[in-house]
Amino acid sequence: MAPSKTVAPANASAANVLSSVVNSYIDKTPQRTKLIDAFLGFLVLTGVLQFVYCVVAGNYPFNAFLAGFSATVGQFVLTVSLRMQSNTENKGAFEAVSPERAFADYIFGSLILHFFCINFIN
Known part of the structure; x- marks a missing residue:
């Protein structure tokens, strides 16, 4: 007979993996990226609250709901793009884009997005 193996419960293994991921994120992620991630979390929460509301x-002024929700989703997409471009591990993919240029593009895109959303409300 083969010796019996001691298998850890699946929950303990998942908890160890989650703990390892969280500790690695806290230790290795730059403060700027953590700030961007916090803003992304805020945008997700805002979008969920708008949808639940x-x-x-009800959605009586439907244009207002569409403008607000699309502004939240659009800002989320722009912020993810900024996070990708400013991440030091992605330098090879964005060689021609400096962090300052990425932030300027982010601000410009945000202004255009919110200009169209405000005009959509009517």
């Missing part, structure tokens, strides 16, 4: 309270 639309479902619960």
